[in-house]
Amino acid sequence: MTERRVVITACSAISPIGHGKEQIVESLLKGVSGVTTLREDDLISRFIHSRVYGTVSYPMTYDFARQHRKTMGPVAYYACQVAKEVLAQAELxxxxxxxxxxxxxxxxxxxxxxxxxxxxxxxFEAKDKASYQGIGAVDYLKSMVHTTAVNISKMFGITGRIIASGTACTTSSQSIGYGYEAVKYGLQDAMLCGGADEYDTITVAVFDNLLACSTAFNDEPGRTPRPFDRARDGLVVAEGAGAVMLEEYEFAKKRGATILAEVIGFACNSNGGDLILPNLDGITKTLQLGLENARINASDVDLISAHATATKMGDIIEAQAMGAVYGKDPFVAALKSYMGHTMAACGAIETVMMLYMMQEGFIAPTLNLEDIDERCAMIHHVPKLIEHPVKTAAIQNFAFGGVNTSLLIRKSI
Amino acid sequence: MTRQDIEKEVRNIFLREFEVENPEMEVNLREAYGFDSIDAIELLLEIEKFLGTELTQEEKKLAMDIRTMKQIIDYIEMLAKKRKTATEKN
Incomplete structure (x- = not known):
C-alpha cells in the first residue's frame, strides 16, 4: 500500500488555561494553572471527596445558527468551535x-x-405522558457518543468518512492517529481530527470512587495535579476540546498551506488484560511501535508529552516505560499539570500544546513538580521553563480499557 | 378557535422554538428557514400542547407532507374541527 506524507496545517484548543494559541502559550510560559474548585451540581457533587476540576472558567461566545444548535449539547459546542477555528485557519x-x-x-x-x-x-420521575414527552426529538442527537463528529460534519457540510472513537482518555489521540492513517493510505486527502469533553461531575465521581482523584489539595486547587511529584495524590478531571487539520503533504504544499508539522508515526495497542491498571509491557510496546511506525530512533525524539495523570501507579509505570524506550535524553512534558485531565480531549489538546511549543521554541515545565518521586526519576523532567528548539516530539496517551497510543510529529519537512 | 388564533399561535411557536420571525405563508419552510424533520417533530409536540390533546399516529403521519405555514394552519384547523365535532357528538 502506498504511503503518503501527512502534515498538520491548523490547530486550536479550548482548555482550562485558555482558548487559542495566545492565551495558552501565555499560561504555559507563566505557569498558570486552570484547576479550580469543583462546581456544585445539586446532585452528586456534595458526596465527591475530590473538590477540584480543570475548568473552562472564562466566558465563551458562539455564533452558531439555530439549525445547528438544536442538535448540540455542551460538548458539541466545544467541538464545533475548535473545528470552526481549524477550518478557518487551514483555509481549505x-x-x-x-x-x-x-x-x-x-x-x-x-x-x-x-x-x-x-x-x-x-x-425516573415521569408521572404522565406529558412529562415523558419532555424527552425531546433531538436529545439522542445531543447525547450520543458520536455527537461531536456528526455535528461538525453537519455544520460545515463535510461529506467524507466519519471516525468517532470513544475510548475514554485515548479518544482524541486515536482520532488523530486514525485520521493520519486515513490520509496516509489515500482513503481521504484531509481529516479534521480531535476530541472534546464538557464539564461533568459523573466522571469525577467514577475516578473518586476508584480512589484515583486528587483530594489532598482541595483548598489549593492550583497545587494539583502533581505528575511525577512525590506528593501527587491522583488526577483532576477537566473539560475542553482540541482539534488539528491533517492533510496529505503534496496537496497542502500545492495549495500553499502553512505547514505546522508532519505526523510521522502512530501506534495503538491494547494491554489485553486488566481494564484499569496501567500495564508496563503494553505501554512499553506502544512506545516502541510508535518509533517503528515513524521509522526513527528513540534518540531522534527531543520532547515527549507524557500522559502523566498524577496517579500513584500510572506515573511510575509510564516513567519506567519511557526510561526503557527513550532513556534519559528527551525532555518530558506533563501538560496535565496545568489543566488536569481533559478526558477525550487530552490527546488533541496536548498535541496542540506541543505544536505551540514547537513553534515558539520553549518547553513548559511540569507544574507542581517540587520533589521528584525517585521511582519516576529515570526520565528527563522539566521542573523549570526552558527555551529549547523541538524538532521531533512524541505524544502518548493511555486509557481505561487498556488502550495505549503514541503519536510522533516532526517540525521540519 | 378561529383561523386567526391558530395563525397567531403558530407564529409564536416559530419565534419561540425555531427563531423564525413572521414566516411567510406560502414559502417552502425547509428552503426558506432550514425547517427540517427534527423541527417537524418538535412542532407536533407544540401543536399537541396548543390543542390540549394528543395526536394519533395517523394524524402525525399526515403532517409529514406539510411544507408551508399555510399547510400548518390548515392542518391545525382540521384537527381542531375534528375534535370539536367529536366533542359535540359526545
Whole structure:
C-alpha cells in the first residue's frame, strides 16, 4: 500500500488555561494553572471527596445558527468551535470541504452527560405522558457518543468518512492517529481530527470512587495535579476540546498551506488484560511501535508529552516505560499539570500544546513538580521553563480499557 | 378557535422554538428557514400542547407532507374541527 506524507496545517484548543494559541502559550510560559474548585451540581457533587476540576472558567461566545444548535449539547459546542477555528485557519477551498475527500475523526467519552442527566431525570420521575414527552426529538442527537463528529460534519457540510472513537482518555489521540492513517493510505486527502469533553461531575465521581482523584489539595486547587511529584495524590478531571487539520503533504504544499508539522508515526495497542491498571509491557510496546511506525530512533525524539495523570501507579509505570524506550535524553512534558485531565480531549489538546511549543521554541515545565518521586526519576523532567528548539516530539496517551497510543510529529519537512 | 388564533399561535411557536420571525405563508419552510424533520417533530409536540390533546399516529403521519405555514394552519384547523365535532357528538 502506498504511503503518503501527512502534515498538520491548523490547530486550536479550548482548555482550562485558555482558548487559542495566545492565551495558552501565555499560561504555559507563566505557569498558570486552570484547576479550580469543583462546581456544585445539586446532585452528586456534595458526596465527591475530590473538590477540584480543570475548568473552562472564562466566558465563551458562539455564533452558531439555530439549525445547528438544536442538535448540540455542551460538548458539541466545544467541538464545533475548535473545528470552526481549524477550518478557518487551514483555509481549505470550500468545494474541497464538502467534496468528500475531507473527513472527520472526533470523539468524546460519552456524548453529552448534561443532556443524559436531563433524560434520566425524566426517565425516573415521569408521572404522565406529558412529562415523558419532555424527552425531546433531538436529545439522542445531543447525547450520543458520536455527537461531536456528526455535528461538525453537519455544520460545515463535510461529506467524507466519519471516525468517532470513544475510548475514554485515548479518544482524541486515536482520532488523530486514525485520521493520519486515513490520509496516509489515500482513503481521504484531509481529516479534521480531535476530541472534546464538557464539564461533568459523573466522571469525577467514577475516578473518586476508584480512589484515583486528587483530594489532598482541595483548598489549593492550583497545587494539583502533581505528575511525577512525590506528593501527587491522583488526577483532576477537566473539560475542553482540541482539534488539528491533517492533510496529505503534496496537496497542502500545492495549495500553499502553512505547514505546522508532519505526523510521522502512530501506534495503538491494547494491554489485553486488566481494564484499569496501567500495564508496563503494553505501554512499553506502544512506545516502541510508535518509533517503528515513524521509522526513527528513540534518540531522534527531543520532547515527549507524557500522559502523566498524577496517579500513584500510572506515573511510575509510564516513567519506567519511557526510561526503557527513550532513556534519559528527551525532555518530558506533563501538560496535565496545568489543566488536569481533559478526558477525550487530552490527546488533541496536548498535541496542540506541543505544536505551540514547537513553534515558539520553549518547553513548559511540569507544574507542581517540587520533589521528584525517585521511582519516576529515570526520565528527563522539566521542573523549570526552558527555551529549547523541538524538532521531533512524541505524544502518548493511555486509557481505561487498556488502550495505549503514541503519536510522533516532526517540525521540519 | 378561529383561523386567526391558530395563525397567531403558530407564529409564536416559530419565534419561540425555531427563531423564525413572521414566516411567510406560502414559502417552502425547509428552503426558506432550514425547517427540517427534527423541527417537524418538535412542532407536533407544540401543536399537541396548543390543542390540549394528543395526536394519533395517523394524524402525525399526515403532517409529514406539510411544507408551508399555510399547510400548518390548515392542518391545525382540521384537527381542531375534528375534535370539536367529536366533542359535540359526545
Amino acid at each position: 477551498p470550500s468545494a474541497f470541504v464538502t467534496g468528500g475527500r475531507l473527513g472527520v475523526a472526533f470523539g468524546s467519552i460519552h456524548g453529552s452527560p448534561t443532556v443524559q442527566r436531563d433524560i434520566y431525570k425524566i426517565f
